[in-house]
Amino acid sequence: MTTPAPRVLVAGVGNVYRGDDGVGPVVAARLGPTLPSTVRTLEGIQDPLLVIEAWDGAELAVVIDAVVSTERPGTVHVLEVAGPLPAMFRRLSSHLFSVAQVIELGHVLGRMPARLVVIGVEAADMGQGRVGLSPVVEAAVDDVVARVRVLVADHLGATREGVGNA
Amino acid sequence: MTRKKEIRRIDVDYLARVEGEGSLRVKVVDGAVGDVEFGIFEPPRFFEAFMRGRMFTEAPDITARICGICPIAYQMSSVHAMEAAVGVTVGGQLRALRRLIYCGEWIESHALHVYMLHAPDFLGYQSAIHMAADHRDIVERGLRLKKAGNSIVGVLGGREIHPVNVRVGGFYRVPTKTELLTLVDELEWGRDAASATVRWVAQLPTPKIEMDFELVSLSHPGEYPFNEGRLVSNKGLDISAAEWNDVFAEEHVARSNALHSRIKGRGAYHVGPLARYSLNFDKLRPLAQGAALEAGLGPTCSNPFQSIVVRSVEILHAFEEALAIIDGYERPEAAYVPVTPAAGVGHGASEAPRGLLYHRYRLDDDGRILDAQIVPPTSQNQLTIESDLRAVLEANLDLPDAELGWRLEQTIRNYDPCISCATHFLDLRIERSTS
Numbered sequence: 001m002t003t004p005a006p007r008v009l010v011a012g013v014g015n016v017y018r019g020d021d022g023v024g025p026v027v028a029a030r031l032g033p034t035l036p037s038t039v040r041t042l043e044g045i046q047d048p049l050l051v052i053e054a055w056d057g058a059e060l061a062v063v064i065d066a067v068v069s070t071e072r073p074g075t076v077h078v079l080e081v082a083g084p085l086p087a088m089f090r091r092l093s094s095h096l097f098s099v100a101q102v103i104e105l106g107h108v109l110g111r112m113p114a115r116l117v118v119i120g121v122e123a124a125d126m127g128q129g130r131v132g133l134s135p136v137v138e139a140a141v142d143d144v145v146a147r148v149r150v151l152v153a154d155h156l157g158a159t160r161e162g163v164g165n166a
Numbered sequence: 167m168t169r170k171k172e173i174r175r176i177d178v179d180y181l182a183r184v185e186g187e188g189s190l191r192v193k194v195v196d197g198a199v200g201d202v203e204f205g206i207f208e209p210p211r212f213f214e215a216f217m218r219g220r221m222f223t224e225a226p227d228i229t230a231r232i233c234g235i236c237p238i239a240y241q242m243s244s245v246h247a248m249e250a251a252v253g254v255t256v257g258g259q260l261r262a263l264r265r266l267i268y269c270g271e272w273i274e275s276h277a278l279h280v281y282m283l284h285a286p287d288f289l290g291y292q293s294a295i296h297m298a299a300d301h302r303d304i305v306e307r308g309l310r311l312k313k314a315g316n317s318i319v320g321v322l323g324g325r326e327i328h329p330v331n332v333r334v335g336g337f338y339r340v341p342t343k344t345e346l347l348t349l350v351d352e353l354e355w356g357r358d359a360a361s362a363t364v365r366w367v368a369q370l371p372t373p374k375i376e377m378d379f380e381l382v383s384l385s386h387p388g389e390y391p392f393n394e395g396r397l398v399s400n401k402g403l404d405i406s407a408a409e410w411n412d413v414f415a416e417e418h419v420a421r422s423n424a425l426h427s428r429i430k431g432r433g434a435y436h437v438g439p440l441a442r443y444s445l446n447f448d449k450l451r452p453l454a455q456g457a458a459l460e461a462g463l464g465p466t467c468s469n470p471f472q473s474i475v476v477r478s479v480e481i482l483h484a485f486e487e488a489l490a491i492i493d494g495y496e497r498p499e500a501a502y503v504p505v506t507p508a509a510g511v512g513h514g515a516s517e518a519p520r521g522l523l524y525h526r527y528r529l530d531d532d533g534r535i536l537d538a539q540i541v542p543p544t545s546q547n548q549l550t551i552e553s554d555l556r557a558v559l560e561a562n563l564d565l566p567d568a569e570l571g572w573r574l575e576q577t578i579r580n581y582d583p584c585i586s587c588a589t590h591f592l593d594l595r596i597e598r599s600t601s
Contacts, residue, residue, distance in 0.1 A: 017213075017231050047235060049278070053313055097282065101295060108298045109306065 006040035008152055009054050009061040009113065013045045013099055019130040020073075020123035020137045024064040027119075027144045039152055048102045052111055060155045061113040062148050065099050066123040066137075073124035074136035076143055081116040083107070117151055119144055190574060192559060195599050199559045204552050204578070217538040222248045222507065222529050226332050229525070229540065235278070238271035238319060239518030241332040242393055243525040243540075248334045250408070251512025251529050254505050259498040260336040261393070262491050263322060266346075267332070268392040268516070269488040270318025273356070275519035276439075276477040276484075277315060279582050280367065281308025284474045287576045288370035304366070307359055311481065314356040318488060321345055336502030346492045353489050360482035361457055367478045368461035372471040379468050379550065380432065381441035384517055390449040390483055391442060393516045398445055399435065400466070407515040410524055416541065427546040434549035437521030438582070439476040440467055451490070454483035470554065470580035477582075507533025518543055520582055544583045551581050 012028030014021040025044040032041040042054055055061040067077065079085065084107075085100040097105075099118065106112045121144060124134040133141070193200035213232055220228065225244040230237035242264060249256060256264070281304070282294040291297040298305040321341055323329020331338050382403060386395035397405050397413075405413055416425035429435050443450075443458075444466035450458065458479045467476055507529070514525045521543030528536040558577045562570055 015231065046233075047278075049282070049309070049312070050316070052309065053316075101293070104295045105298060105305075108295055109302060 006038065006054075006057075007059050008035075008039040008155060009042070009051070009058045010035065010039060010148060010152070011042040011045055011051050011054060011061065011063045013048055013051070013063060013065040015046050016044060017131055019125045019127045020121070020133055021066045021126045022131075023066050023121045023123070023133055023137055023141065023144070026133060027064045027141055027148065030141065030145050031148055034149070035152060036156065038156065047097070048099050049097050049105075051099075052102055052106055052109075055106075055113040055116070056111060058113040060115045060117070060151070062117045062119065062151055063099060064119045064121070064144060064148070066126065067120035068123055068126075071122050072136075073122045073134065074140045075122040076140055076147070077120040077122075078147060079118045079120070081118050085118065115155075119147065190555070190578070192555075192574070193599070194559070194563065197563060199556055199563070202552050202556045202559065204548060204555060214538045214540055217527075217535050220535050222251065222527065222533040222535060223334050223505075225525075225527065225535070225538075226334065227330060230329065230332075232540075232542075235275050236271060236518050236520070236523075237329055238267050238323070238332070239516060239523050240525075240540075241329070242268060242516040243514040243518075243523045244527075245332060245334050245514070246393060246407075246516060247512040247514030247525040247527050248529075249505070249512065250514060251510040251527055252334075252505050252508045252533070253510070254335060254503050256336055256503050259496060260340070260502070262495065263337065263340060264332075265389075265392050266488055266491045267319060267322040267329070269484040269491070270315045270322070272392075272484045272519050273315030273481055273488075274312045274319070275315075276481045277308050277311040279519075280363065280474055280477050280481070281305060281311070284477075284579055284582070285367070285370070287579060288367075288372070288474070307363070311356055311359055311363070314352050315484075317349055317352060321349060333502055335505045336500070338501060340497055340501045342497055343495055346495055350489065350492060353485055353492070357453070357482065357485040357489065360478065360485050361453065364457040364461050364475065364478045364482055367474045370474065372469065372474075375469050375471070377436075377468045377470065377554065379436040379440070380429065380434070381444050381468065382429075382435050382437050382546075383441040383445045383522060384515060385445055386449070388449075390446050390451070390487070391517050397515060397522070399429075399441075400444060401432070403429070407513040407524065410513060410515070410526065410541075411539075414541070414546075416545070425541075425545055426548050427541060428549060434553055435546065436550045437543050437546045438473070439480055439519075439521075440470070440473055441521065442517060443467055443476045443479065450479070451483050451486035453486055454479050457482055470577075473580055473582070507531070520544065520547075522546060544581075547581055547583065551578060551583065554580075 010028055010031055012024030014024040016022035016025050028041050028043045035041060045051060051063060081103060084104055121137060121140055124136055191203040213229060225248055226241040229240040229244045232240050286294055286297045289297060294305060319329055324331035380399050380401045382397060382399045384391035384395035385398040397403060413430060414427050415430050416427050418425055447465040461475050463475060509529055509531045511528045515522055523543060524541040526539040530536055555574055555577055558573060562573055
């Protein structure tokens with residue numbers, strides 16, 4: 001059974017039972033109902049290899065994941081991906097094949113979306129069995145939601161498909 | 167005598183291609199192997215506490231989140247335990263559908279490990295990404311096999327990620343025959359690709375070793391085990407899941423939050439594909455059994471390096487099984503057997519891709535969970551993994567640290583330890599001291 005390729009994919013990578021690792025799924029869940037039907041939203045990807053299948057043929061893919069670097073928790077990084085990701089995405093992932101590795105594999109196999117944007121949110125606490133985001137990461141969610149909405153709206157703008165404000 | 171101490175230490179910040187988070191500490195004193203500590207961090211322990219006070223019907227969806235690779239295994243062990251607690255039996259086509267969704271999970275998990283994590287070790291590549299540059303068709307085949315498994319989970323589970331359609335008593339909705347038939351073309355491709363996979367991995371160079379494992383798996387009189395059967399071993403074990411705590415003991419290990427399982431009075435044991443295969447060879451579907459023999463396997467296998475072949479045989483079996491289930495499927499009138507809350511204790515053991523997964527729950531009159539016990543495959547294999555690591559160390563102490571570290575990583579990958587839902591770090595330290 002084959003799912004038709006979406007024009008736009010929004011994928012939230014992470015586990016909602018690992019504290020701030022759930023920021024990707026939280027953002028994707030909040031966006032999902034507000035986005036047009038040409039946008040496919042995946043909420044809780046713990047196996048990032050799934051996104052290689054999901055973004056096949058997509059014009060735009062936006063991947064949201066938690067990261068840890070030396071930046072302040074809650075900091076939002078937005079990267080237009082043309083090659084390998086910087087170290088902060090490579091170092092930490094709660095997933096067996098990290099987003100950075102999946103992107104490398106996608107490049108090697110020639111299976112990349114036409115445009116890929118990765119949004120990383122600096123995590124404060126990825127404690128196991130913890131449900132809910134830490135306050136500082138929760139405070140960044142609205143910003144990330146708005147950024148994704150703008151990315152999608154700009155992309156779909158040419159075809160005048162609306163993006164809701166819910 | 168003056169004591170001169172020299173310590174060499176190498177740190178590897180994570181173990182490539184093993185899910186999750188863990189640490190390996192090795193001490194070598196005067197050329198002899200001292201402590202070997204393979205530490206992992208186990209999410210199920212947190213979930214045991216998290217489950218208390220929840221309704222028995224919530225267990226499948228909550229425990230499915232423990233592992234992003236094995237949500238079906240957690241759902242299956244939890245529904246069987248709950249059904250045992252409230253006195254419900256699920257049979258017929260609902261039982262067949264449970265086996266079908268498990269086929270999907272085995273295929274996706276095994277394809278991931280065989281192609282993306284394990285094969286690069288045998289071919290001398292640092293990772294599947296490096297392997298893909300030279301063997302694009304092989305890696306694409308692995309990804310397509312994995313996707314075929316995902317498709318089964320998607321159709322039956324409601325969605326591929328966090329399947330939500332499994333409930334105590336059966337499913338929220340059962341598929342139509344037509345919906346299942348949409349899978350057949352890809353599953354037939356998968357069956358052929360799985361045969362090719364067995365032939366491919368059979369020619370990979372593997373050391374010829376045999377380990378003296380006590381192999382433990384489910385065993386069912388009529389089928390290769392997924393959901394049901396008695397717990398048996400090659401050393402005489404034969405019990406029901408309800409007797410689990412009479413035979414197995416979990417010990418807290420100070421260096422991590424993990425509990426190590428052992429058989430009381432005997433010690434370490436091994437669960438997973440090698441155990442299932444060795445204890446159930448005669449129940450494999452015909453193509454899988456034939457492919458195993460053609461690949462040079464006997465009716466038993468206790469060589470961890472050949473686990474890649476056994477996993478591939480199980481992928482083939484799962485495709486055959488899935489096609490047979492779909493062929494015989496008739497949509498049942500009811501999607502589930504009604505369940506009524508009742509006080510009681512229920513035990514469930516099923517075969518996750520990595521091996522036995524045991525759940526036990528105690529419920530009150532309202533069906534609220536009073537306490538929970540979840541024993542994942544990796545904690546059962548931990549003592550065995552440490553023992554194998556020690557043997558590899560003793561045989562290779564003359565290697566430089568970097569090479570020795572890599573050899574140890576490969577040893578761990580032979581066991582496909584599941585430490586998922588944890589961060590992807592493994593801190594590897596080899597400490598050598600001389601006096």
